[in-house]
Amino acid sequence: MPKAQETLLEIDLNALKHNFDHLKSRLNSNTKFMAVVKAFAYGSDACEIANYLQKLEVEYFAVAFVHEGVQLRNAGITKPILVLHPQAANFKILIDNCLEPNLYNAKILNQFIAVASAENQTNYPVHIKFNTGLNRLGFSETDVDYLSTTVKKTTAITVKSIFSHLAASEDLNEKEFTLNQIAKFKRIADSITKALNYKPLLHICNTSGILNYPEAHFDMVRSGIGLYGFGNSAKENKNFKPIGTLKTIISQIHTIQKGDSVGYNRAYTTDSVIKSATLPIGHADGIGRQYGKGKGYVIINNQKAPILGNVCMDMIMVNVTDIDCEEGDEVIVFGPNATAEALAETANTISYELITGISQRVKRLFVGQ
Numbered sequence: 001m002p003k004a005q006e007t008l009l010e011i012d013l014n015a016l017k018h019n020f021d022h023l024k025s026r027l028n029s030n031t032k033f034m035a036v037v038k039a040f041a042y043g044s045d046a047c048e049i050a051n052y053l054q055k056l057e058v059e060y061f062a063v064a065f066v067h068e069g070v071q072l073r074n075a076g077i078t079k080p081i082l083v084l085h086p087q088a089a090n091f092k093i094l095i096d097n098c099l100e101p102n103l104y105n106a107k108i109l110n111q112f113i114a115v116a117s118a119e120n121q122t123n124y125p126v127h128i129k130f131n132t133g134l135n136r137l138g139f140s141e142t143d144v145d146y147l148s149t150t151v152k153k154t155t156a157i158t159v160k161s162i163f164s165h166l167a168a169s170e171d172l173n174e175k176e177f178t179l180n181q182i183a184k185f186k187r188i189a190d191s192i193t194k195a196l197n198y199k200p201l202l203h204i205c206n207t208s209g210i211l212n213y214p215e216a217h218f219d220m221v222r223s224g225i226g227l228y229g230f231g232n233s234a235k236e237n238k239n240f241k242p243i244g245t246l247k248t249i250i251s252q253i254h255t256i257q258k259g260d261s262v263g264y265n266r267a268y269t270t271d272s273v274i275k276s277a278t279l280p281i282g283h284a285d286g287i288g289r290q291y292g293k294g295k296g297y298v299i300i301n302n303q304k305a306p307i308l309g310n311v312c313m314d315m316i317m318v319n320v321t322d323i324d325c326e327e328g329d330e331v332i333v334f335g336p337n338a339t340a341e342a343l344a345e346t347a348n349t350i351s352y353e354l355i356t357g358i359s360q361r362v363k364r365l366f367v368g369q
């Protein structure tokens with residue numbers, strides 16, 4: 001790999017293929033795979049990633065919002081796309097782009113039926129979400145009769161799937177809670193299927209659900225973080241390869257005298273002579289201020305260099321006192337070895353937040369395949 005000459009996020013399609021193959025190996029051959037590519041495919045590049053996965057015969061895609069789905073359509077994605085959290089104001093655009101809405105309560109169900117009817121749609125595919133314990137979005141179990149009656153009254157829509165979302169699939173201490181969610185989902189799915197007289201697809205598992213609850217894969221699974229290389233546990237991480245490597249370079253090296261300070265608000269003051277390196281990456285690139293003041297670090301020549309003082313908008317300064325390095329050297333912020341998960345932990349957050357936060361001004365470079 002050529003050395004980085006600026007800040008860039010390198011995305012390894014071979015690693016993506018490895019992760020997809022691994023996830024598939026955990027499924028029955030007839031279980032469908034929905035690739036979750038919301039939030040720029042977790043901060044990578046939704047169009048590139050979806051195009052690649054479309055060639056690998058992923059059955060379904062999911063995004064959070066309508067405009068994310070429109071971008072995929074404009075980039076040549078022809079597979080079905082579920083919009084997990086659509087807003088009614090965008091329903092016409094959703095229909096114009098053949099996107100499929102999650103309908104999660106009576107209000108949005110009726111709003112969608114009204115727009116679909118006005119657009120002369122028949123059997124428009126929709127997905128019905130049930131709340132089984134996350135208490136975020138979804139109909140409740142007591143809505144089953146209302147829902148089936150409403151759906152049967154209109155020809156505008158057809159229920160393509162019934163789904164729910166697990167609250168703590170990665171946490172085995174919450175196994176009982178999760179099994180309860182799964183049991184509740186089964187009950188709901190049974191009664192809806194009976195009432196509708198046809199069989200929508202059923203799905204409840206995200207990545208950790210796939211890994212920890214093989215009995216709950218139903219007809220389809222929805223994976224995001226696993227595709228991008230994280231298994232959410234030390235044991236499962238071994239089966240995955242992080243697809244993203246965030247790189248930058250050293251712009252300038254300073255020798256800082258004892259008692260001098262580094263950066264804004266003089267947040268770091270030395271008690272001995274140190275060597276600092278200034279890097280062209282800051283909070284506007286997704287390295288938040290919570291990584292500053294010695295919590296977060298980068299890797300230079302295989303050694304950890306902690307962040308000195310406050311993170312600036314476009315720069316950080318790191319401590320390279322004991323690292324043999326010079327201006328222009330490559331710096332790894334995270335990658336397959338120094339993982340985004342480990343860096344996120346230093347700021348009390350999770351890989352999901354760090355990787356989805358890498359801003360659009362960071363250049364993406366695709367490698368592999």
Ligand SMILES: *Cc1c(COP(=O)(O)O)cnc(C)c1O
Nearest residue numbers: 036165206207222223224225226
């Ligand atoms: C984001 C999301 C997923 C993907 O979860 P991962 O843990 O990244 O696999 C699945 N389902 C829903 C409803 C989501 O919002």
